[in-house]
Amino acid sequence: MLRVVICKNPDEVGYQASRQVIESMQRTLAKSDRYVLGLPTGETPLPLYGYLIAAFYAGEIDFSAVHTFNLDEYVGLPPNHAQSYRYFMMRNLFDFVNIPVHQTHMPNGLTRDVNQECARYERLIESLGIDLWVLGIGRNEHIAFNEPGSSRESKTRKVKLTLDTIEANARFFESHDQVPTEALSVGISTVLDNSKEIVLMATGLSKAQAIAIALLGPVSGWIPASYLREHEHCTFYLDKLAASNCEQVIGEGVCPEYLEVVYAE
Ligand code: PGA
Numbered sequence: 001m002l003r004v005v006i007c008k009n010p011d012e013v014g015y016q017a018s019r020q021v022i023e024s025m026q027r028t029l030a031k032s033d034r035y036v037l038g039l040p041t042g043e044t045p046l047p048l049y050g051y052l053i054a055a056f057y058a059g060e061i062d063f064s065a066v067h068t069f070n071l072d073e074y075v076g077l078p079p080n081h082a083q084s085y086r087y088f089m090m091r092n093l094f095d096f097v098n099i100p101v102h103q104t105h106m107p108n109g110l111t112r113d114v115n116q117e118c119a120r121y122e123r124l125i126e127s128l129g130i131d132l133w134v135l136g137i138g139r140n141e142h143i144a145f146n147e148p149g150s151s152r153e154s155k156t157r158k159v160k161l162t163l164d165t166i167e168a169n170a171r172f173f174e175s176h177d178q179v180p181t182e183a184l185s186v187g188i189s190t191v192l193d194n195s196k197e198i199v200l201m202a203t204g205l206s207k208a209q210a211i212a213i214a215l216l217g218p219v220s221g222w223i224p225a226s227y228l229r230e231h232e233h234c235t236f237y238l239d240k241l242a243a244s245n246c247e248q249v250i251g252e253g254v255c256p257e258y259l260e261v262v263y264a265e
Contacts, residue, residue, distance in 0.1 A: 001258060001259070001260050002215070002228065002229050002231075002234050002235070002236065002258060002259055002260070003234070003235040003236070003259075003260045003261075003262065004215070004235070004236045004238060004243075004250060004259055004260070004261045004262070005235060005236070005237045005238070005262055005263075005264055006238055006239075006240065006243050006247065006251065006261065006262070006263050006264065007237060007238065007239050007240075007264040008239070008240060008264070009203075009239050009240070010044070010047055010203040010204070010239050011047050012239070012264055013044075013047065013048075013201050013202075013203055013237045013238065013239050014045070014046070014047025014048040014049075014050065014051055014201070015047065015051055016237050016264050017048045017134065017199050017201050017237045018048050018051035018052055018055065020132075020197075020199055020235065021037070021048070021052065021132060021134065021199065022052070022055050022060060022061055024131060024132045024197060025037075025061050025066070025131075026060075026061065028131050029062070029065060033065055034065050034066075034067060034128070035065060035066045035067070035131055036066075036067045036068075036069070036128050036129060036130050036131050037066055037067070037068050037069075037130070037131065037132055037133075037134070038068070038069050038070075038071065038130045038132070038133030038134060038135075038186075038191070038195060039068050039069070039070050039071070039089065039093075039134055040070070040071050040134055040135055040136045040144075041070065041071070041072075041085045041088045041089065042136045044136045044201050044202065044203055045092075045134060045136060045201060046092060048134065048201065049092045049093045052093065052097070053093065053096045053097060056096070056097045056098070062098065063097040063098050063099035064098050064099070064100065066099055066103065067103045067104075067105065067128060068089075068094075068099065068103065068104050068105060069105045069106075069121075069124075069125055069128075069130065069186075070085055070086075070089060070104075070105070070106040070107075071135070071143075071144035071145070071185060071186050071191075072085065072107065072144050072145045072183045072184060072185035072186065073085045073086065073106050073107045073108070073109040073183060073184050074109050074180040074182070074183050075109045075158065075180055075182040075183055075184060076109060076110070076180055076182070077109055077110075077180060078110060083172055083173055084109070085106060086106050089104065089106070105121070105124060107121045107156065107184035107185075107186075108184075109180075109183070109184055111184075114158050114184070117184065118155070118156040118157050118158065118184060119156075121156045121184070121186070122155050122156040122186075122187075122190060125156075125186070125190055125194050126194060129194055129195075129196070130191075130194050130195040130196070131195075131196050131197065132195065132196065132197040132198070132199060133191055133194075133195040133197070133198050133199070134198075134199045134200075134201070135191070135198065135199065135200045135201070135228075136200070136201060136202065137200060137202050137207060137210055137211070137214065137225050138164070138165055138168065138210065139164065139168060139206050139207055139209070139210050140162060140164045140165065140210065141210045141213060141214055141222075141223045141224050141225045141226070142162075142165065142224050142225070143188070143191065143200070143224050143225050143227075143228070144185045144186050144187075144191065145159045145161060145165070145183045145185035146159070146185060146187060146188050146224045147159065147160075147161065147162045147165065147224070148162070148221070148222045148223065148224060149221055149222060150187070150188055150221050150224050151187075151188065151221055152188055152189065152192075152221060152227055153187070153188070153189050154187030154188045154189055154190075155186070155187040155189055155190050156184065156185065156186045156187055156190055157184070157185065157187060158182055158183070158184055158185075159182065159183055159184075159185045160181060160182055161179075161180070161181055161182065161183060166179045166181060188221075188224060188227050192227060192228070192230065192231050195231075196233060197233045197234075197235075198228060198231050198233065198234040198235070199234075199235050199237065200225070200228060200234065200235070200236045200237070201236075201237045201238075202236065202237075202238050202239075202242040203238070203239040203241065203242050204239070204241050204242060205241045205242075205244065207241075207242040208241060208242055208243070208244045208245040208246075209245055210225065211236070211238060211242050211243065211245065211246060212245035212246035213226070214226050214228070214229075215229075215236070215246055215250065215259060216246055216249060216250075216256070229258060251263075
């Protein structure tokens with residue numbers, strides 16, 4: 001059963017998702033000496049990261065035993081490049097909490113041996129396991145950089161970005177041709193088969209079609225996010241705009257039985 005939480009705006013999406021992450025961290029760390037969190041980059045997770053930082057300063061959570069795995073990294077950008085995902089994570093989360101830097105894992109986009117680096121990352125994820133994986137979604141349905149056509153069994157590997165993704169990411173670069181065209185990305189299997197819980201966040205009208213198809217279309221590699229319906233413990237946090245193409249169906253009592261829809265207070 002996939003749970004869908006419809007929120008009034010992007011800030012509420014971040015807040016509601018943060019409550020799930022914080023409770024999962026607290027519950028796990030009460031009985032384990034490690035908590036493993038999978039993390040996305042992009043615009044959507046920024047409110048979530050703000051709420052996690054606030055919870056850290058309020059003494060609600062402690063990151064000293066937290067390990068993180070990011071979904072992906074561009075090929076060819078050094079970690080100190082302003083658009084690298086390592087830099088993004090430092091600037092938006094890691095610099096503000098007490099997480100030891102050696103516990104923050106990312107694929108190395110500068111590696112000389114791509115196959116070895118991808119195998120290393122996949123093995124590390126398999127050996128630690130992910131307590132909760134947070135995801136965004138592309139307007140073309142990608143999760144991580146698993147673009148349409150990705151296999152359910154895909155693992156960490158080098159991927160080519162689609163034109164749509166390059167165009168969407170160009171807003172962070174000075175010009176279109178500066179956007180890297182390749183990335184190292186975890187696969188769909190890496191996410192689905194190693195995580196106890198999954199949280200996907202989507203906000204804004206540009207995601208409305210992707211969300212409607214992911215929730216109501218066929219489960220297929222052409223719709224990578226549709227595979228999340230196969231996970232046992234997955235929650236989508238959507239704002240009103242991201243839910244707007246499917247809310248009439250899923251919010252009106254004619255909802256498919258594999259979905260549970262709730263409205264955030
Ligand atoms: P965004 O990216 O949060 O910047 O929209 C999400 C994604 O492409 O997965």
